[in-house]
Structure formats: structure tokens, C-alpha cells
Amino acid sequence: MDTLGDLLDVVGGPSVRLLTAPAGLGVPVTEALLYDAGAPLSRAPGALLLAVGVPAAATGPLVRAVAAAGMTGLVVRGPDGPVAQAEEHGVALLAVDADAAWHQVHLLLASAIGARHAPPGHGLGDLFALADAIATATGGATAVEDPRQRLLAYSTVPGQPVDEDRRQGILGLRVPAGVENSEQYRVLFAARGPVRLPALGEGQLPRLAVAVRAGGETLGSIWTVDDGTLAPDAEDTLAQGASTAALLLLRARAAQELARHQNSDLLRRLLDGTADPSDAAQRLGLQGPVRVAAFVLDSSAALADAEQTALRLLDVVRLQCEARYGRQAAVLVDGVVYALLPAPGESGGARHRALAEDIVRRAGQSLRAQVRAGLGEVVPDVSGAAESRADADLVLRVLDADLPVAAVDEVRARVTLLRLGEVLGERRELSAGAWRRVLAYDAEHGTDYARTLVCWFDAGCDMAGAAELLAVHPNTCRYRLKQLQRHIGVDLTDPDERLLLWLQLRTLAGLSAATR
Incomplete structure (x- = not known):
């Protein structure tokens, strides 16, 4: 069984902070529950209760209820948690950022609990087993897709008929684009259950498909090739498969969010020089030269909600970096978004500069705000991440509207004069x-x-x-x-x-x- 200490080892850091643990870090943690003001608390030993809808300063009564229910602790949003009451009742008190979304916090904690004991195949790998099971039960080759029509898993049952669209989809891990395809997806996502869709052309086969949903959110879809010999209960099988797929996709998302959180926390410590470089390199999968890229909102622009816009900028940076480099680390620190980029053969920085320019352009369009980007120097390995970050920070300080993106080597004279000015200004004998x-x-x-x-x-x-x-x-x-x-x-x-x-x-x- 996981303990509070185990949980904090996984998610503890700036975004999940321990305010007090009067019973120690060895107390068990079994699950994360969302508080419902309209329902009484049931006894749940080892649970963490998320104080949804209750301001941190007003959670004193919840502390007593948590203790009475045998729960391990309470999670509040914001810094003003009832520490004294928690210590009085022997309840652990954790805090998350004031602007954190409760569903994201729940996803993070729920995925972290038991993460150390997760069996092999935990995540998208199980979708292949599900695709095989559906294909066996229905008699048709089956594929599972995400909402962007990317192939997540496909069946491998031998002897089942397939067509060229399926072959091309498996080869490219994406459904071939086309007007007819778009219309079929519109029909599919408008339906409440499985739908039968005609063949798109000569040599193609019809499909039986169903949308995969959780609540009101569409998570993807399941498609089964229909050559006219599907089992009589194929629609029921597909509907049941959609329910299972929803659970697997949510679990995979939770695992992905957990990995992102861990990578972000590790990058934060790399940038301030407190992480072990060899361990960080292994966990981040970054061997060899790297470079830090820094992105910031233009401070001259008046933004109604700069904090939320900065978080959205983090999402843009993370998405673009992951699209190019796969598993990637990005973090928001004091209003600046940092990304650690692999840099083999990147001494000139052409690829990184092109990426930074693309992110600045995309962020400007989606956030309706000016963004600037600075690239630090390429360093031999992650042990030099803090130095590359210092370079990137200096670059940000010398950028302007005419030069929104630059690598440190492009503005070496500017940053050198900037630092010289700071050194001269700090010493009386140098400024006289x-x-x-x-x-x-x-x-x-x-x-x-x-x-x-x-x-x-x-x-x-x-x-x-x-x-x-x-x-x-x-x-x-x-x-x-x-x-x-x-x-x-x-x-x-x-x-x-x-x-x-x-x-x-x-x-x-x-x-x-x-x-x-």
C-alpha cells in the first residue's frame, strides 16, 4: 500500500505542497475523492479528500469530517489552509495552486496513487488487447482512434478481411484524409451509439463504428471492418468495447499527466541546479547536447489574466515540442516557460530557432498576445541546463518588437553589455x-x-x-x-x-x- 510519503515522492513539489502531516509520512493513502457538499462523507480509511467548492480558509469543518471518516488527509486549493485544525485532528493537509483545476488535480493524484505498483501494459498498450478482443467477438478487423483520427491501436487477428484504407492507416498511424472521411466522422460523433457506415469507394469495405466518450467528452472512436459477416451482436460488443476503451484512455491520460508532472518538476530542479544530472538525463531520455528555450509574454501588453495566459502558453510550447521531439519536458517558472531541447548537431541552432519562431507565431494567434523566445547556448549534457537557462533569460531581456526571437550567439554583444552594465553598477570603483x-x-x-x-x-x-x-x-x-x-x-x-x-x-x- 502507498503511503503519504510515497505519494509526495511522485507529485510533491511546487504544485502539490504538504502543509502538515501530524501523523507522519507513513500513513496509508488509498484513493483520492472529490468532496460533494450535497452528500455525507462515508468512511474511507486512507483516502485524500479534495475540498471542491470550499475556499481553503473555510475548510476547518471539513478537517473534522475527514478525521471522523478515517481519511488520511484533505487537499485544499490555495495557501490559506487550516493547519492548526489539521494538526489538532491528526489529519494531513496538502495544498495545490489557487488556479489549479480540480479535475486535473484529481487526475494527477489518482494516477499517482499506486503508480509504483502499476503492472506492465498500464496505459495505451491495453488498447491493442481490447482491439483484438473486439475483433474476435465481432468477426471484423478493429482499430481504436483518438479524436484527431490518429491510430492508437489495431487488432492482429489473422484471416480477417481488410481494405486499403486500413492498410494505409496502420502504416501511417493515421486515417487517410478525405472529404468523405470527414462526413463519416461527423455522422459518427453525432450518434449516441454504434453506426453502420458505407464503403467510401471501390475496393473499400463498410464499417461499424462507435464514439468513445466519458461524460460529455469525446475521447476517440472504435472502427470495425464490416464485410457482411459480422456477429449478430456486433453492435452490443462495440458499445461495451467503447465503455472499456473510455476507461483505458482515461487511465492512459492519467499516466501521461503524471509523467508530465514528474518531468516538469525534474526540469525545474535541473534549471535551478538542484537535480542529479545523470538521473535526470535517464528519466528525461536526454543524452548528449541539450539547449534551453525560454518563452515569455510581452510585458508591454496589457493582459486581463496574465497567469492563465501563461499556462496556456505552457500548453502551446509543450504541444509543439512533443510533436517534434516526442517525450519532452517543459515547465512554467515565474511567468517564463522553459523547454529542454535535444541538440545533437545543433551548434548553429537553425532547427531550434525555427521551432521557437513557429511557437511564437502559433502562440500569438491562439493567445492573442505577443510572445518572445530566447535560446540559450548548446551545452554538452543536462548538467549544463542551468547555464543554458541563464543564457536564455539574458536573451529575453534584450529582445524587442523588432527581434522577438533570438539565440544567444545572435545577440552576444547585447547580452554581454547588459551583464557588464550590471557588474559595473554593482561596484563603486567600476561605476565612478x-x-x-x-x-x-x-x-x-x-x-x-x-x-x-x-x-x-x-x-x-x-x-x-x-x-x-x-x-x-x-x-x-x-x-x-x-x-x-x-x-x-x-x-x-x-x-x-x-x-x-x-x-x-x-x-x-x-x-x-x-x-x-
Whole structure:
């Protein structure tokens, strides 16, 4: 039997937090139950009760009811759980994020309980056994699909008639596209039970099909080839198979959500440098070079619900990365979505940049918000993920509307100057110098010596080039620089003095030739 400690080993972290465990972590955990205010609590030793519909601060009475029902603990939404009452009654108290969806929390906990003891074949693998069972009972080759017409499983019973559509579907793991196919799916998903569908063309065979549903959600469909010799009770068999398929698909989804949660938590620890790299590489299936990609909503855009939009951005990033790389880790940390990308042969970053641009475009369309993306440096293995993440964070800080996506090597000068400015600003002896006197003189006398200097530096100390940037005559620029040296005492013939003055004006004062 699982214990509370076992459960927290699987899902414990930022999204599921333990507030108190007065009876210790060795107490049993048997199931996760949803609270129903309209029904009394039955005795359920070892259960965790999810406080659906009850604000965390108002769950004190539920703590007493949980204790009376012999349950192990209570799960509240938000940080304000009744810790004192939980400790008084010996009930474990767990908290999830205030914006977490209860059905997702229930799915996560339910899948985690017993996850260590799950038998082989737990998940989509059982759908193949179901397809074989339906094919044997009905007498027709059977396939199970998801709502996007992707093939999840198919029967392998020998001797059953098949047609070209089935062969192509198995080869490509997807139903061949076509107008007629689309119409049959419309009919199928509108029906409440099994439907018989005609052949789509010459050489094709009819189908008996049924939608797979759980509640009001369509999870997929089951299709059986009908050559005219199906068993008399084939429709009943297919309907029963749909019920079983719904359970298997829900269980597979739960396992997938659990794996995503575990991968996200592991990535979070990799990014902050607290995870064991060798264990992380094995669990994430990432051997060899990797790179961190960071995505963030444009802070200049006014969003009504930035937190929810950031979660939707996480979904977009995760979906696109999984479509290209399969099993993938992505996590939302402090408003930034991070993805860890495999990078064999990616020193130039062309594929990763194309992926980032695609995600930014898709996210902009679906979220109606501007998104920016930064790619860190490629590192030899996951042990360097924290360094690649630091690079990606710096890239995000130098992006703008004209450059929404970039890899660190593309903006190396920008990020280097950014970091230099931070280092210079933190140290008194590095931030002192003539640049302050130049700015003070401009402020007091209404001169424009600081910008004249920066334009001259940016023009490679060419007077004509500086004058063009300033939109003045070269003699005007020359006169300003002479007056600057006379009034402030700057030696512009000294290359070290010029270098330091440019660096401080550029990084600490934030001036450039484009500054107005």
C-alpha cells in the first residue's frame, strides 16, 4: 500500500505542497475523492479528500469530517489552509495552486496513487488487447482512434478481411484524409451509439463504428471492418468495447499527466541546479547536447489574466515540442516557460530557432498576445541546463518588437553589455569616472556632450560619421569635443580613457547613437 510519503515522492513539489502531516509520512493513502457538499462523507480509511467548492480558509469543518471518516488527509486549493485544525485532528493537509483545476488535480493524484505498483501494459498498450478482443467477438478487423483520427491501436487477428484504407492507416498511424472521411466522422460523433457506415469507394469495405466518450467528452472512436459477416451482436460488443476503451484512455491520460508532472518538476530542479544530472538525463531520455528555450509574454501588453495566459502558453510550447521531439519536458517558472531541447548537431541552432519562431507565431494567434523566445547556448549534457537557462533569460531581456526571437550567439554583444552594465553598477570603483561629470555638465548647462561622445564612438571616432549621426556639421561636432575636453578634463587621445568612457556611457547611462 502507498503511503503519504510515497505519494509526495511522485507529485510533491511546487504544485502539490504538504502543509502538515501530524501523523507522519507513513500513513496509508488509498484513493483520492472529490468532496460533494450535497452528500455525507462515508468512511474511507486512507483516502485524500479534495475540498471542491470550499475556499481553503473555510475548510476547518471539513478537517473534522475527514478525521471522523478515517481519511488520511484533505487537499485544499490555495495557501490559506487550516493547519492548526489539521494538526489538532491528526489529519494531513496538502495544498495545490489557487488556479489549479480540480479535475486535473484529481487526475494527477489518482494516477499517482499506486503508480509504483502499476503492472506492465498500464496505459495505451491495453488498447491493442481490447482491439483484438473486439475483433474476435465481432468477426471484423478493429482499430481504436483518438479524436484527431490518429491510430492508437489495431487488432492482429489473422484471416480477417481488410481494405486499403486500413492498410494505409496502420502504416501511417493515421486515417487517410478525405472529404468523405470527414462526413463519416461527423455522422459518427453525432450518434449516441454504434453506426453502420458505407464503403467510401471501390475496393473499400463498410464499417461499424462507435464514439468513445466519458461524460460529455469525446475521447476517440472504435472502427470495425464490416464485410457482411459480422456477429449478430456486433453492435452490443462495440458499445461495451467503447465503455472499456473510455476507461483505458482515461487511465492512459492519467499516466501521461503524471509523467508530465514528474518531468516538469525534474526540469525545474535541473534549471535551478538542484537535480542529479545523470538521473535526470535517464528519466528525461536526454543524452548528449541539450539547449534551453525560454518563452515569455510581452510585458508591454496589457493582459486581463496574465497567469492563465501563461499556462496556456505552457500548453502551446509543450504541444509543439512533443510533436517534434516526442517525450519532452517543459515547465512554467515565474511567468517564463522553459523547454529542454535535444541538440545533437545543433551548434548553429537553425532547427531550434525555427521551432521557437513557429511557437511564437502559433502562440500569438491562439493567445492573442505577443510572445518572445530566447535560446540559450548548446551545452554538452543536462548538467549544463542551468547555464543554458541563464543564457536564455539574458536573451529575453534584450529582445524587442523588432527581434522577438533570438539565440544567444545572435545577440552576444547585447547580452554581454547588459551583464557588464550590471557588474559595473554593482561596484563603486567600476561605476565612478568621467561619464558622471559629462552627464552632470549637460544637465547644468543644457549641452549635448554625452550624446556627441557616444555618436563619435559609434562612428569609430570618425568626425564626419559622428556629425551625420548627430545631424550637425562636422565642425560643430569637432567644436563640442574640444569644449568637452576643456571643461571636463577628458583626454580623448587616450584609447583606454575612450574605451572606459564609451563603456560606461553605453551601459550605465544607456546611451547609444539611436538615443534621442
